[in-house]
Structure formats: C-alpha cells, structure tokens
Amino acid sequence: MFEHCAAPDTLNSFHWMLCYLTTGKHMGLYISFGTVLLLLAITAPSALLFGFGGAVAARSRFFPLSILGRGYISIVRGVPDIAFFLFFVIALDQGLEWLRHKWKCPEWTDAIWQGNDFVVCQAAKLPLGTSPQWMHEVYGFALAVLTFAIVFGAFAANVLYGAMTAVPKAQIETASAYGMSNRQTFWRIIVPQMWVYALPGLGNLWMVLIKATPLLFLLGIEDIVYWARELGGTKTSRFTDYPHGDWRMWYFLMLLVFYLGFTKLSELVLDRVMTRLTFGQATAGGEAQRRANA
C-alpha cells in the first residue's frame, strides 16, 4: 500500500504494523465487514416481510393458512437456529436444483438421489458450472440471506402477531362502528398502531440478528470469522513478508469489540426511535412523556 512497505523487515514496529494492516489480505477482512453490514441491510427488511406474512397467515380465519402460519412460527422457534442454518442452505439449494431439473431435463430417467449422491443434469446446476466465480459467491450469499430471512422471519412473525393483538380493542370496535370492513380495519387501524407494541420485540430481534451474523461463516461465506482465522494463524517468513505467531486471539478480540460497539450503537438508536414512537400514544410511556413535557 505505502511505498516504504516494500521491505517490511527493515521497518520499526509502528510502521511495520501499519504496513501489515494494509496488506491485500487485510483488505479482504475489511471488505468482509461490509459483507456483514450488507447481510444485515438485506436481511432485516426481508425478515420483516416474512414475519409480516407469517403473522397475517397465523391470524387468518382460513384454517389451513392459519395452521401454516402457526406451524412456521413454532417450528423455527423450537429448534436450535444453527440447525436451521445448516439445514436450509442445503435444502434450498437442492430444492431449487430439483425444480430446475424437472423443468429443464424432463427426459432424464435416472434417480436424483443415487445412494449418497444428489445428481441433477448439467443444465439444472445452480449456478451453472460454466458461470464465473463471482456468480457462485453471489449465489452462496443469496442462499445465506434467504436462510436468515426465513429463520428471523419466524421470530419477527411472533413479535408482529403479538403486536397486532396488542392494539386496543376499543380502536378496532370504533373502526367497525364507522363501518370499516375487516380489510380496512387491518390496514388503516391495526397496522399503523402496532409498531409501538412491536418495537421492543423487533429491537431485541435486531440485536439478536447482529449477534447471529458470525454464523455466516458456517454457511461457507468468507466473512469476518473466516478472515480472522485465516489472518491470525501463525505465519512463517517463508510464505509472507510479515511473519508472526498465533494472533488469532487478538483478531477475535477485535471482532468482540466490533460487535460490542455495534450493539451499543444500536441500543442508543433504538432508544431514540422508541421515544419518537411513544409520542402521543395511549400507553404508560406516552403518558410519562406527556407529563414530563407538561
């Protein structure tokens, strides 16, 4: 990166460290922080969407749909999430390839599961064997995002379901007194008012989502955990200009601090949002705000 980094073994320790921390591989580490943030940025809204769908389904008066919604919520919540992460990534991959296989190669007669192998025709592979490396990485990342969205969608569904039922009965009765249909009541009364009840749960969920991001590593993404292990391991001078001992402890300490800072920041922001949302609400929090201002 810097000019004087050409001969690292001649440098004093401060410059050595500076050069060491700006090697190409370390750039990979820094970029992977971006990966984590990107994952959060995509997963949070899509999990909310899944959650909304799940909550609406669970509330539905159409029995099979309601069973589907409730089943989704309770199964995902009852089993260790990490098992779901490991499961969904393979299951989604195989499911997609199976569908494409049925569609693209209808003349194929062999079994798809042959003993211990899962075989689909070349045209059904995802991504295609011929596609460039970045396609594979994007596909892997997309699967991870979908998995996160499914799992956290179930948690969000639970929170939103609770929030929808927490909207005061009188509000809904008033809506029907005005002659609103069920659909109108839902969109005009329940949905706008449920957020203040949902926010503590959703905020909690956000914290948990942040803390779940290192599990990306288990899904085969080159994330911060991958790089911390990779860069921290003992390096001899044979393979690198920057030999050092086993520094993995320090790299993980850095990740620990990163996550602590991130959760602290989120806490502060969520407190702000909560204050804003409680404003003027008919809740204890809203009442306290009114008194403080009066």
Next chain:
Amino acid sequence: MSCWDIIADYGLRSIGIGERLLPRSDFTLCHQFTLIGSGLIWNIYFGVIALIAGFFLATAVAMGKASRNVVIRKASEWFIFVFRGSPLFIQFFFAYFLFLALKSQSDIFGAFTAAWLGALVVLFLNTAAYSGEIFYGAYLSIPKGDIEAADAYGMTGWTRFRRITWPTMLRLAWPAYTNEAIFLFHATTLVFFSGFPAIQQKGDALYYANYFADKTFNPFIPYPILAGYFIVLVLIVISFFGFINKRLNRHLPQDSRGKLRFKLNLIR
C-alpha cells in the same frame, strides 16, 4: 446388523465408548437416530452444568448490579454488557484461542482447550450474564410492600435476602429464566462449530447430524431427527421448570399465580 447392535456400538460413541470408527456407508435410520442421540449427551452435559453453576453466579451478578458500591456495580454491569453484547460464537472462538495462548505459557490451561471444560466455562459465564440481567430486572420489580414488611419484622441483611428478596426475585424471574434455559440448550449446539475440536469425532448432536448430512448429501433426514430430539429435550426442560414455578408460587391465591408462558427466542 440389527438395530440393537448399532445401539450397543454407537449409543455412547460421543463419549468415546464403543466402536472407534464412525459408519462410513450404508447409513440406516437406526445409525442416524443412535449417533445423533448419543451426541445429545454432550448437549445435556453442557446445558445442565452451565445452568446450575450459572444460576449462582447470576444471582451474585444481579445483586452486584443492584449494589450501592460503585466498583461492584460497574464490574457487574460490564460483565453483563460484554457477554450479552457480543455473539456467543465469537466468544467461543476468542476463548478457545485465548486458552491456546495461555496453554503455551502454562500447562494448567491444557484442559481448557478441550471442549468439555473450555466451552463449559464460556457457556457458564454467558448464561450467568443473561440470567443475571433477568434476575436484576426481577429484583427491581419486587413489590415495595414486601421489603417494607420485612423491615417491619426487623429482618435485615442475609435473613431478609434469604427469606424475602431472593424467593420473590426468583418467582418473578422464573418465566423469563425458563426461556433462558431453553436458549442455553440451543446454544450448546454451537460448541463444536466454533474452534473447539471434536477429538476423535466425539461431538454433540448437531455435529453428528452435520456429519450425516455431509456424507449422505441429504439434509432431510438427520436434521429433522435432531429437531425431534431437541423438541423432546425442551419439553422436559419446560416441565421441570414448570414444576419449580408451581412450587415458587404455591403461597399465592390460585387465580393470581403466574402461568408460565413460553417464548422460545433466539440465538445469541
């Protein structure tokens, strides 16, 4: 080979008793049920011991956070913040590499680099922090009248704590603490995926489920088996905690007794 033989060979495989090699081909359902069930021993071991030990530390931390002494209070707050604010996964990794580094200094830490002790320590501290926060919240919501009544009887210090504060705190915290216990059992599945090696393939339930999924390339059998085992485990935990909850609330009028509500949340 009948299923009984398989159970005899692999039933205690996760703690190193029985067949040395894991099955490599011709996996039957019996293999999967037996091995994954055998791995569950580890999950129960980690969960139960961390829970019991963590309970006492959690009480101490909750009292520390409520303490008027600044040093004790700050120390408790930081302890809770560090363990609740960072991912358990990273804590495992950090602890493992920390123990590795310490091992090169002194042999005492050799045992800590193995999962049975090292991961247990992390889980113990982690659950103590989460439960400590729960207990602290419960401590704050002890009815004022209870404490005043204790004062009126002339109870102070240890007597007041043992007879009034502590039982009431537990009673109020119990539903949330039950969730924390369930949580903890779920969290035990992370151990062998986070640095701590599964020596001689002695792993937990998820380790074996993952093994089968990798070998057969079919996730639709091992993971549902694992899920089934965990649902049973969680039901046992719930009924055990429900029993204690009943006991904690036995002096209350029937209709005001808190029903245990289960919110199974989340990873950490």
